[in-house]
Amino acid sequence: MELSIHTLKNAAMSTAKKTSTPPPAPVGKTVKVKVRKVGNSVGVLLPAETVKRLHLASGDEVFITDTPDGIAVTPYDPDFEDAMAAFEVTRKEYRNAFRHLAK
Numbered sequence: 001m002e003l004s005i006h007t008l009k010n011a012a013m014s015t016a017k018k019t020s021t022p023p024p025a026p027v028g029k030t031v032k033v034k035v036r037k038v039g040n041s042v043g044v045l046l047p048a049e050t051v052k053r054l055h056l057a058s059g060d061e062v063f064i065t066d067t068p069d070g071i072a073v074t075p076y077d078p079d080f081e082d083a084m085a086a087f088e089v090t091r092k093e094y095r096n097a098f099r100h101l102a103k
Helices: 048-053 078-091 095-101
Strands: 003-006 035-038 041-046 063-067 070-074
Touching: 041 048
Parallel strands: none
Antiparallel strands: 003 041, 035 041, 063 070
C-alpha cells in the first residue's frame, strides 16, 4: 500500500487535530522516494512501512515543516501542542465557566 502526498500547492491544512506524537523513526534510516507528477502538481509515494508506522490512510492530511536538515512530514499538527499549552494556563482560572459550558 502506498499513499500519494501532494505538495503544498494543492494541499489544504486540516482543522482536525491529532493529539499524540508518532513513534520515533528508526535512527539513520533513509528511504529513497521518487517525485512524480500528480495533476498540475508533484507528489511522493510513501512506502507502506512508513504509512503503517504513522497510522496513515488514503485521504489523511499531513503537515510539512521546514527544518535545518530539510523537511519533516508528520500527521500531527505542530500548532496543536501550543494551543493545548495555552489552554493549560487558563484551565484552572476558568474552571467554573468550563464546567457550566459542559452541561
